[in-house]
Amino acid sequence: MAGIASSLTEKQGSARGGTPRVIRNPLWVRVLFMTIAFVFVAFFLVLPLSAVFGEALRKGLRVYLASFNDPDALSAIKLTLLTALCAVPANLVFGIAASWCIAKFDFRGKALLTTLIDLPFAVSPVISGLIYVLVFGLQGWLGPYLGAGDHPWFGEWFNQQDIKIIFAVPGIVLATMFVTFPFVARELIPLMQAQGSDEEYAALTLGASGWQMFWRVTLPNIKWGLFYGVILCNARAMGEFGAVSVVSGHIRGETNTMPLHIEILYNEYNFVAAFAVSSLLALLALVTLVLKSLIEWQHARTRKDAASA
Amino acid sequence: MSVVRQRSVLPGFGLSLGFTVTYLSLIVLIPLAAAFIRTAEMSWGDFVQAVASPRVLASYRLSFGVSLLAALVNAFFGFIVAWVLVRYSFPGRKIVDALVDLPFALPTAVAGIALTAIYAKNGWVGQWAEPMWSGFLAWLTGVMPSVDWKKLLGAQIAFDRPGVFIALTFIGLPFVVRTLQPVLEELEPELEEAAASLGANRWQTMTRVIFPELLPPLITGFALAFARAVGEYGSVVFIAGNRPMHSEITPLLIITKLEQYDVRGATAIAVVMLVTSFILLFLINLLQKWSRRHHRI
Numbered sequence: 113m114a115g116i117a118s119s120l121t122e123k124q125g126s127a128r129g130g131t132p133r134v135i136r137n138p139l140w141v142r143v144l145f146m147t148i149a150f151v152f153v154a155f156f157l158v159l160p161l162s163a164v165f166g167e168a169l170r171k172g173l174r175v176y177l178a179s180f181n182d183p184d185a186l187s188a189i190k191l192t193l194l195t196a197l198c199a200v201p202a203n204l205v206f207g208i209a210a211s212w213c214i215a216k217f218d219f220r221g222k223a224l225l226t227t228l229i230d231l232p233f234a235v236s237p238v239i240s241g242l243i244y245v246l247v248f249g250l251q252g253w254l255g256p257y258l259g260a261g262d263h264p265w266f267g268e269w270f271n272q273q274d275i276k277i278i279f280a281v282p283g284i285v286l287a288t289m290f291v292t293f294p295f296v297a298r299e300l301i302p303l304m305q306a307q308g309s310d311e312e313y314a315a316l317t318l319g320a321s322g323w324q325m326f327w328r329v330t331l332p333n334i335k336w337g338l339f340y341g342v343i344l345c346n347a348r349a350m351g352e353f354g355a356v357s358v359v360s361g362h363i364r365g366e367t368n369t370m371p372l373h374i375e376i377l378y379n380e381y382n383f384v385a386a387f388a389v390s391s392l393l394a395l396l397a398l399v400t401l402v403l404k405s406l407i408e409w410q411h412a413r414t415r416k417d418a419a420s421a
Numbered sequence: 422m423s424v425v426r427q428r429s430v431l432p433g434f435g436l437s438l439g440f441t442v443t444y445l446s447l448i449v450l451i452p453l454a455a456a457f458i459r460t461a462e463m464s465w466g467d468f469v470q471a472v473a474s475p476r477v478l479a480s481y482r483l484s485f486g487v488s489l490l491a492a493l494v495n496a497f498f499g500f501i502v503a504w505v506l507v508r509y510s511f512p513g514r515k516i517v518d519a520l521v522d523l524p525f526a527l528p529t530a531v532a533g534i535a536l537t538a539i540y541a542k543n544g545w546v547g548q549w550a551e552p553m554w555s556g557f558l559a560w561l562t563g564v565m566p567s568v569d570w571k572k573l574l575g576a577q578i579a580f581d582r583p584g585v586f587i588a589l590t591f592i593g594l595p596f597v598v599r600t601l602q603p604v605l606e607e608l609e610p611e612l613e614e615a616a617a618s619l620g621a622n623r624w625q626t627m628t629r630v631i632f633p634e635l636l637p638p639l640i641t642g643f644a645l646a647f648a649r650a651v652g653e654y655g656s657v658v659f660i661a662g663n664r665p666m667h668s669e670i671t672p673l674l675i676i677t678k679l680e681q682y683d684v685r686g687a688t689a690i691a692v693v694m695l696v697t698s699f700i701l702l703f704l705i706n707l708l709q710k711w712s713r714r715h716h717r718i
Contacts, residue, residue, distance in 0.1 A: 137623060142509065149505040149517075152498045156591050157520050159545065160535040161527070167538050206444045213437040217429055225441070227706070231449055234702040236652025237529075238672040239691045242679065243452035246459055251684055253455060289448055312431055322432035344525070351528025353655035354672065358679065371530040371655070378534050378659065387538075390531040397526035404526075405519040 164394045168387035179388035187365045188373035188389070191281065195369060196349040199288040203345055204338070207296025215304035216312070226301065232293040240290045241358025248277040279361030284369065287355040292345045299341035300334055307333055340407050347400040351393055453695070460692045463685060471689035476665055477674060484671040487582065488650035491589035496643040499597025506598070507605040521599070524592045529655025536588055537660040540579040547579055554578050580662035585670065588656040593646030600642035601635060608634060637712030641705060648701045652694065
């Protein structure tokens with residue numbers, strides 16, 4: 113993941129045109145390297161991607177389209193959109209807050225905080241789901257208090273509520289928030305650190321209030337990095353499988369997201385439908401890659417313009 | 422006593438730090454702490470039984486062994502892909518460059534069923550790779566009959582150990598390329614020209630000048646790919662066959678225990694994996710610091 117983070121801030125398009133002859137590899141080495149790279153990319157990237165669409169359209173377009181005419185598939189799509197709609201904005205607000213205090217201020221424990229933000233990337237998806245079961249599950253810390261019942265210390269109204277978090281939508285949203293937690297923050301922190309605070313100081317000196325400065329100066333400056341983080345966060349939020357699998361309970365039509373629905377269809381040997389739903393997520397992945405590359409090229413161009421000006 | 426080292430005129434420090442720490446604690450720290458606290462409640466004997474039973478040990482061997490192998494393969498091919506992307510210009514370079522991130526963007530479940538479809542016996546690749554694999558195993562048995570190669574490497578590609586390897590190679594692919602690329606781009610051609618003008622041939626320049634520069638990011642990328650592979654679940658379960666004691670990865674074992682309502686057993690294994698990945702994360706951070714210092718000089 114470090115690569116994605118650094119590519120926005122560090123990458124510069126550099127296809128070297130006129131390489132001096134002395135530092136060029138012999139022709140056979142170049143041909144060999146290109147061949148190995150192409151075969152590797154073809155086998156591990158192009159083939160899986162083509163297989164998704166190939167298998168989805170194996171029995172023709174009509175069967176493909178009919179796969180979406182299924183209430184369970186539609187409810188899975190709706191739940192996936194809802195989950196992303198909750199998790200992405202939450203992590204967006206967090207990302208802005210975290211990068212603001214880390215990039216613009218100097219305080220004790222800053223390095224520790226930065227490391228802790230990256231922590232979810234080091235945790236296996238399955239464990240990301242498990243830890244919420246430990247907190248909200250029936251045998252968990254808060255689980256026993258969530259169901260309807262006579263709990264001391266809580267009010268009448270609370271005791272009547274039957275709150276479900278695990279094996280329900282809130283658990284799915286929480287697990288998704290956990291696995292997509294660092295995406296926006298880790299794009300914004302290096303970006304805001306590189307930009308410094310001069311423009312904010314200028315705005316304040318000219319009499320802007322704190323929020324005016326934020327909306328008119330800071331936000332326009334970080335908008336591309338923000339967008340970059342959001343699309344990556346969204347792709348992961350919609351595609352998360354392991355963590356969601358642990359907390360969902362797999363109730364058809366209720367707690368199945370698209371990846372979970374794919375698993376069910378696949379295990380029922382309904383391959384065309386499984387790959388049809390997969391093709392939507394593969395399209396999302398392709399759109400994500402295209403947007404990401406566009407932002408990177410845009411960024412490289414503005415950098416080059418700034419350097420030549 | 423203030424937390425801020427320097428007074429700043431910028432507003433919003435208290436609000437943003439307060440929100441950051443609260444949100445971090447609620448979403449990440451407290452749930453993660455739950456795993457450690459629940460495990461600490463177990464007796465030592467129960468803990469050892471949960472994390473060191475033969476089936477769990479077999480899953481560690483598979484998960485760590487195959488992840489190591491996949492990360493090594495990614496280090497080799499990732500180096501070549503990064504080299505080709507930075508040094509050579511060819512039509513479609515930008516498309517290949519963008520495609521490298523596919524394993525990050527493609528949901529793991531989709532990758533899992535796609536890889537299974539390709540490498541199954543009647544799949545695009547499987548239909549000719551499967552006989553080759555059998556032939557390879559027969560040849561190995563001929564050379565070294567003392568080892569049960571079918572058991573060690575897996576008798577077939579999909580639904581066996583090679584499937585695990587393929588899935589873990591796929592998801593680890595971007596890490597090495599993306600950590601090497603920026604370093605390769607900043608490598609000054611003057612360095613190589615100097616080596617050449619001092620009489621080094623191309624092979625000497627590659628091995629003695631370029632490779633030492635690229636070693637820190639290469640190891641970092643390798644470690645990142647390895648760490649990701651150890652915890653991977655979605656892309657593996659479809660293609661692995663999931664036979665206990667043979668092709669069952671550790672994350673799957675956690676899910677199996679949960680489905681048997683053995684929450685404590687699942688949590689104990691999770692804690693072992695968490696500690697391992699935190700140690701890995703720590704080592705990766707050290708490596709990156711070392712490599713940054715290395716580059717400043």
